[in-house]
C-alpha cells in the first residue's frame with residue numbers, strides 16, 4: 001500500500017521539514033510516521049502538492065473517492081480530476097484567495113477516474129516557509145454525492161407529490177406568487193385553473209384505492225401532455241402562446257394549473273379547453289376502459305383578486321359553480337369573462353368551419369402610381385361573412401385567429417389565394433401587377449414564412465418580384481435579430497417587403513435602416529386629416545422625405561379626397577391607395593376595374609381620373 005513513509009525528506013517539502021533535518025533522521029522519521037497515520041485515518045481525501053502544484057502524496061481516502069491510484073496521481077497536477085463544469089473565473093477566484101489568504105474553501109465538481117462527475121467540499125491550504133516561499137499545497141475534500149442526493153430527495157418530498165411526481169401545494173403557491181410578480185412587470189394576466197375529476201369518489205369505491213391511485217397517475221400524465229411547455233413546443237403545436245404552464249397536484253383528485261403570461265383573461269379558456277382533451281379517450285385499468293371527465297374553475301390575476309388567498313377563493317367558487325351545473329366543463333369566476341369567452345369560442349368555432357368550407361374571401365384594393373397614373377398592384381384584404389350574414393372586420397378576427405393559432409392555416413390560404421388570383425389576372429390581361437399581402441405578427445414569428453413563400457410561388461406560378469409582403473412596425477420590433485434574418489430570407493427569394501401603418505408604431509429610424517424593405521405605407525390616420533391638421537401633414541411630409549433618403553418608396557393609404565391627393569402629390573408621395581381610387585373589390589369586379597381604368601391608358605396626369613373615381 002502506498003504510504004507517506006515512502007517519501008524522502010526532500011520529496012515531501014513539508015513546512016517543518018528543514019527543522020527536522022537539523023534534529024536528525026530519527027525525529028524526522030517519527031514525524032512522518034505520525035503524519036502518515038493521521039493521513040491514513042483521515043476520512044477526508046488528502047492531497048499534497050509541491051510548490052509547482054504537482055501531486056506528491058495522496059491518502060487512501062483520495063484513492064477510494066477519486067478512483068485514481070496513488071501511482072496515477074503522483075507527479076500529475078490535481079487537474080487530472082477536473083470536471084470541466086467550472087469556468088476560468090471560478091478558478092481565478094480560487095487562486096486569488098490562495099494568493100491572498102493562503103486558503104480556499106468551497107464546493108466543486110470534479111471527475112473520478114471512471115469519468116463520472118461528482119460534487120465535493122474542498123479546502124485548500126497554501127503552506128509557506130519562514131521566508132514566505134510556497135512549499136506545499138494541502139487539499140482536503142469530502143464527497144458530497146450522497147449529501148446532494150439527500151438534499152434533492154428532501155426537496156422532492158417538500159415540493160413534489162409522491163404519487164404523481166407533480167409539483168405539490170407548497171411549490172404551487174411559490175410559483176403562483178412568482179408569476180404574480182412577473183405579470184405585474186409585464187402587465188399581463190395569470191390564469192389560475194382548478195380541475196377536479198367528476199365523480200372520482202365513485203371510481204375509487206368501485207375499483208379500490210390502488211387502482212384509483214394508478215388512475216390519478218395516468219390523469220396526471222395526460223394533463224401534463226396537454227399543457228403548454230416551451231416556446232418550441234408552442235411552435236410545434238402551432239400554438240401562439242409563449243410561456244410554460246405549471247401543473248400541480250393540489251389535493252386528492254384536484255389539480256391546479258398556472259397559465260402564465262396571458263395577453264387577455266379570456267385566453268385562460270384556451271388552456272382549459274386544451275386540458276379537457278385529456279379526457280377525450282378512456283383510461284385503461286386492468287383491461288377495463290374508464291371514462292372520466294373533469295370540472296374546471298378559472299380565476300384570473302389581477303382582475304379577480306390580487307392576492308393568492310383571494311384568487312384561490314375565486315377559483316374554488318368557480319369550480320363549485322361548475323360542479324353544481326353538472327360538471328364536465330370549465331367556468332370563469334367572473335360572469336363577464338364567461339360571456340366573453342363563450343363569445344370568442346363561438347367565433348373561433350365558426351372561423352374553423354369557415355376555413356374548412358371556403359367561408360373566407362379576398363377583396364383587392366388597387367394601388368396607383370402617382371407619376372404615371374397607372375395601377376401598379378393590388379392589396380389583398382381578407383373578408384369574412386359570418387354564419388348570421390354579418391361581415392366581421394379583419395381588424396377584429398385576425399387578432400383572434402392569432403391567439404388560437406388559426407392564423408397559420410388562414411394566412412397560408414390568404415397568401416396562396418392572393419398569388420393565384422393576381423397571377424391569373426396578369427395572365428388574362430397581359431399585366432404585371434404586384435400583389436400585396438398582409439402578414440400578421442404571429443404568422444411572421446412562427447409561420448416559417450420563407451418556406452411558405454417557396455411553396456406558394458411554386459404552386460401558383462406568380463413571379464417572386466410581384467409579391468410584396470406588408471408587415472407592421474410593432475411586429476418587427478420584437479426580437480429584432482430574428483426578424484431581420486427572416487426579412488433577409490424573404491428578400492433573397494426576390495419578394496419585397498413593405499412596412500404597413502407607418503407612423504403608428506415605434507418608427508425607429510435606427511432600425512428602419514437595418515431592415516431590407518422597399519416601401520413605407522403611411523397610415524390612414526395621418527392621411528385623414530392631412531388638409532386640416534398641420535401635424536399630420538408634417539408627418540406625411542417628413543415620412544416621404546425620410547423614405548426617399550433611405551431609398552424607399554412611399555404609399556399613402558386611405559386617400560379619400562382630391563384635396564388629400566393633391567397634398568400628397570405636392571410632397572412627392574409615390575403611390576396611393578384609397579376609396580378615391582377604389583374600395584377593396586371582390587375578385588369578380590377587379591378585372592372590370594382594370595378594364596375601365598386600363599393601366600396603360602392612364603397617361604400620367606392624376607386629374608384625369610381623380611374626380612370621377614371618388615365614390
Ligand code: C2E
Pocket residue numbers: 365380381382393394395398414437438439440470500501524557558559560577578579580584
Ligand atoms: P391595412 O393592411 O392597413 O389595410 C387597409 C385598411 O384600410 C383596409 O381595411 C381597407 O379596407 C381600409 N381602407 C382602404 N382604403 C380606405 C379609405 O380610403 N378609407 C377608409 N376609411 N379605409 C380604407 P380592412 O380591410 O378592414 O383591414 C383592416 C386591417 O386588417 C388591415 O389594415 C390589416 O392590418 C388587417 N388585414 C386585412 N386583411 C388581412 C389579411 O389578409 N391578413 C392579415 N394578417 N391582416 C389583414
Ligand code: MG
Pocket residue numbers: 379438470500
Ligand atoms: Mg396592409
Ligand code: MG
Pocket residue numbers: 500501521523524557
Ligand atoms: Mg395599413
